[in-house]
Amino acid sequence: MDRIEIIRPDDWHLHVRDGEMLKAVLPISARLFGRAIIMPNLVPPVRDLDDLRAYRGRIEAAVPKGSGFRPLMTLYLTETTDPADIRNGTASGELTAVKLYPAGATTNSDAGVKDFKRVHKVLEAMQEAGIPLLVHGEVVDPDVDIFDREAVFIERVLAPLIRDFPALRIVMEHITTEEGASFVSGTGENVAATITPQHLLINRNDIFRGGIRPHFYCLPIAKRESHRLALRKAATSGNAKFFLGTDSAPHPVGNKECACGCAGIFNAPVTMPCLAQVFEDEGALDRLEAFTSLNGPAFYRLPPNEDRIVLARTAPDEAIFRAIDVGADGQVVVFRPDVPFRWSVEKA
Ligand code: NCD
Ligand code: ZN
Numbered sequence: 001m002d003r004i005e006i007i008r009p010d011d012w013h014l015h016v017r018d019g020e021m022l023k024a025v026l027p028i029s030a031r032l033f034g035r036a037i038i039m040p041n042l043v044p045p046v047r048d049l050d051d052l053r054a055y056r057g058r059i060e061a062a063v064p065k066g067s068g069f070r071p072l073m074t075l076y077l078t079e080t081t082d083p084a085d086i087r088n089g090t091a092s093g094e095l096t097a098v099k100l101y102p103a104g105a106t107t108n109s110d111a112g113v114k115d116f117k118r119v120h121k122v123l124e125a126m127q128e129a130g131i132p133l134l135v136h137g138e139v140v141d142p143d144v145d146i147f148d149r150e151a152v153f154i155e156r157v158l159a160p161l162i163r164d165f166p167a168l169r170i171v172m173e174h175i176t177t178e179e180g181a182s183f184v185s186g187t188g189e190n191v192a193a194t195i196t197p198q199h200l201l202i203n204r205n206d207i208f209r210g211g212i213r214p215h216f217y218c219l220p221i222a223k224r225e226s227h228r229l230a231l232r233k234a235a236t237s238g239n240a241k242f243f244l245g246t247d248s249a250p251h252p253v254g255n256k257e258c259a260c261g262c263a264g265i266f267n268a269p270v271t272m273p274c275l276a277q278v279f280e281d282e283g284a285l286d287r288l289e290a291f292t293s294l295n296g297p298a299f300y301r302l303p304p305n306e307d308r309i310v311l312a313r314t315a316p317d318e319a320i321f322r323a324i325d326v327g328a329d330g331q332v333v334v335f336r337p338d339v340p341f342r343w344s345v346e347k348a
Contacts, residue, residue, distance in 0.1 A: 001285060001313070002312065002313040003310060003311070003312050003313070003346065004276075004285060004288070004310070004311050005308050005309070005310050005311075006288060006289035006292065006293055006308060006309060006311070007289055007293035007294065007304050007305055007307075007308055008032075008033070008034045008293060008305035008306075008307050008308060008309050008348075009032065009033055009034070009244060009271075009272070009292035009293045009305075009309070010033055010034050010035045010036065010244070010292070010293065010296050010297065010305065011029060011033045011035075011036040011037070011244060011245065011246050011248070011271075012036075012037045012171070012194050012243055012244060012245040012296045012300075013037055013039065013134070013173050013174060013194045013196075013245025013246060013247050014029060014033075014036040014037060014038060014039060014245075014246060014247075014248055014268075015039045015041070015247070015248060015249040015250065015264070016029065016036075016038060016039075016059060016062075016071075017042070017250060018042055018055070018058065020326050020327040020328060020329055021250060021252075021326050021329055021332075022058060022059065022062050023062050024250075024324050024325065024326040024327070024332070025248075025250050025266070025268060025324065025326075025332070026059060026062040026063065027062065027063070027064045027067075028268045028269050028324070029069070029248065029268045030062075030063050030064055030067045030069035031064070031067060031348050032268075032271070032272065032309070032345065032348045033069060034068065034069065034070065034305035034307075035069070035070045035071070035072050035302075035305070036069070036071060036072065037072045037074060037096060037097060037134070037245070038055070038056075038059065038071045038072065038073055038074060039074065039099060040052075040055075040073075040074045040075055040076035040099055041076060041099070041101065041106075041107065041108040041109060042055070042108065043108055044111070045076035045078070045108065045111050046073075046074070046075055046076050047075065047076055047078055047080075047081065047111070048075070048081075048082065048085050049075075049085050049088060049089050049094065049095070051075075052073045052074075052075060052089070052094060052095065053094065055073070056071055056073050056094070059071045068307075072096035072097070072300075073094060073095060073096055074095070074096060074097045074098060074099050074134065075089070075095060075098045075099070076098075076099055076101070076111065076112075077098050077099060077100045077101075077112070077113060077119060077122065077133075078111050078112070078113070079113060079114065079115065079118040079119060081098075081119065081122045082122075083121045083122050083124070083125035086098070086122060086125040086126055086129055086131055087125055087129060089131075090129040090130075090131055095131060096131075096132075096300065097131060097132045097133070097134050097171070097300075098122070098126060098131060098132075098133055098134065099133075099134045099136070100112070100113060100119075100133055100134065100135050100136060101113070101136045102114075102136065102138065102139065102140050102153075102157070103140065104140045105136050105138045105139075105140050105219070106136060106138070106219040106263055107219070107249065107251075107262055107263050107264055109136070112136075116157070116161070120164075123161075123164075123165050123168060124165070126168060126169075127165050127167050127168040127169075130169060130301075131169070132169040132170065132171055132299075132300070133168055133169070133170050133171070134170075134171045134173050135158065135170060135171065135172050135173060136173055136174075136219075137150050137153040137154065137157075137158060137172050137173065137175070137180065137220070138150055138153050138219065138220050139152045139153045139156060139157065146221055147204070147221065147223055147224075149220065150175070150176055150177045150179065150180055150220050150223075151177055151179040151180075154179055154180065154183050158170075158172065158183070159183075162187065162188075162191065166188075167190060168190065169190045169191075169299075170190065170191045170192075171191075171192050171193060171194060171245075171299070172184055172191070172192070172193040172194075173193070173194050173245060173247070174194055174195070174196050174199065174220060174245060174247045175193045175194070175195060175199075175231065175234075176199050176220040176221070176222065176223050176227060176231070177223055177227045177230070177231075178226060178227050178230035178231075180193065181193070181230050181231060181233070181234040181242075182230075184234075184241050184242070185234070185239060185241060191241070192240075192241045192242070192243065192295075192299045193234075193241060193242055193243075194242075194243060194244065194245025194247075194296075195231055195234065195235045195242055195243075195244065195245070195291075196218075196245060196246055196247040196265075196267070197244075197246060197267050197270070197271055197274035197275055197278075197335070198216070198218060198222065198247075198265050198267060198274075198335060198337070199222060199228065199231050200228065200231055200232050200235060200274070200275070200278045201228075201274060201277075201278065201337045201339060202216050202222050202228070202337050203222055203223065203224055203225045203227070203228045204221065204222050204223055204224055205225070206222065206337065206338070207221070207222060209338070214256045214257050214261040215256060215265065215266075215333050215335065215336075216265070216337075217256075217261060217263055217264075217265070218247065218249065218263050218264055218265040219263040219264075221263075232278060232282055233282075235278070235279075235291055236278070236279055236282040236284035236287055236291070237287070238284075238287045238290055239295075240290070240294075240295045240298055240299070241295070241299075242291065242295065243291055243292075243295035243296035243299065244271075244275070244291055244292045244296065246267055246268060246271050247264075247265070247267075248265070248266055248267045248268040248271070249263075249264030249265060249266065250264065250266040250268075250324075250326075250332040251264050251266070251332065252326060252329040252330045252331070252332065253323065253330055253331050253332065253333050254330055256333065265335050266324075266332050266333065266334055266335060267334070267335040269320045269321070269324075269334050270316070270320055270321065270334060270335055270336070270341075272292075272309075272311060272343070272344075272345050273316045273320070273341045273342075273343050273344055273345070274335075274337070274341075275288060275291070275292065276288065276311050276342075276343030277339065277340075277341060277342060277343055279291070280342070280343070293305065309345060309347060309348045310345075310346040310347040311343050311344070311345055311346060312343070312344055312345075312346040313342055313343055314342075314343075314344055314346075315340075315341055315342060315344065316341050316343070316344035316345075317344065320334070320344075321334050321336050322334070
C-alpha cells in the first residue's frame with residue numbers, strides 16, 4: 001500500500017494563540033484539518049461568550065481563502081464561569097466544549113480551577129446540555145512527582161468527578177500513561193481521550209538524549225517507554241474512545257531555548273507523516289482513518305468531514321520541518337523526532 005485516501009481529519013485539541021502567531025500557525029492546520037477544537041488558554045483566557053465570539057472572529061479572519069476549516073470554540077473554566085454561558089452557548093451552537101485546567105498545571109493556566117466545589121453549578125449545566133468537559137488531567141500538588149501527576153489525577157480528581165456527574169461527557173486530553181488509557185477504556189461511553197503524535201513517538205529518555213531537548217518538552221510530559229507502547233496500542237486499536245488531538249502548541253523559539261523553557265510542542269506541520277508512520281509500524285494503517293477522522297466526530301455528535309485527503313509513502317519534503325516565521329516573535333521550531341519519516345500528505 002503506497003497511497004491511502006482517508007476522510008479529512010479533525011484536530012480535537014489545538015492551540016493557535018493570537019495576533020502574529022495566530023496568523024502564522026492557523027493556515028497550517030486549516031490546510032489539513034476540517035475542524036479543530038480551539039484551546040482557550042490565551043492571556044487573559046477565553047472566559048465568556050463575548051471573549052469566545054471575538055476570538056472566533058480573529059481565527060476566521062486568519063483562515064486562508066478557499067479553506068473550509070471551521071474552528072470549534074471552547075470556554076476556559078474558572079471559578080466564576082457563569083452557567084448561563086453554557087446554556088446560551090449551547091442553544092446558539094457557538095460553544096462546543098469547556099476546558100478544565102487545574103490552576104498552575106501548564107502554560108497559561110493560572111486562572112484555572114482550585115476548588116472544584118465552586119464549579120459544581122457549571123458542571124451541572126454542562127451535564128444537562130451535553131457539553132463535553134475537556135480535562136487537563138494532572139494534579140498540581142508539588143509533592144507529587146511530575147511523572148505521576150496524571151495517574152494521581154485519575155484517582156483523586158477524575159474518578160470522583162465521574163461519580164458526582166455520571167452523565168457528564170468528558171474527554172481526558174492528551175493522555176500519556178497506561179493508567180490513562182486503561183481508565184478511559186474501562187469507563188462508560190461518555191468518557192473518551194485524545195492522544196497526541198508526540199506521545200506516540202517519544203518517551204522520557206528522548207527528552208534527554210545527548211543533552212536537554214526543549215522541543216520535546218510538553219505537558220503532560222512524555223513518560224517511560226511502557227506508557228508510550230500502551231498509548232500506541234490504544235490509538236491503533238480502533239477503539240472509538242480514542243481520537244487525535246495534536247496539542248500542537250507553538251512557542252517562540254526564545255521561550256523554548258532558555259533557562260526556564262515553556263511547555264508545548266509545535267507539531268501541526270508534521271501531524272500526518274508522524275501518524276502514518278506510527279500506524280504503519282503497528283500494522284494498523286487501516287485504522288488510521290478511525291483515529292483521525294471518525295472517532296472524534298462520533299464522540300462530539302458531528303458528521304465526519306465530507307471530503308478526503310491522500311497520503312503517499314514517500315519521504316516528506318524537508319520544507320515541512322523548517323521553522324515558521326512569526327514576525328516580531330521570531331520563529332517556531334517544528335517537532336522532529338529522531339525517526340525515519342516515510343509518509344507525506346500528497347493531497348489535502
Ligand atoms: C500547552 C500550551 O503551550 O498552551 N502546552 C503543552 O505543553 N501542552 C498547554 C497544554 O495543553 O497543557
Ligand atoms: Zn494543550
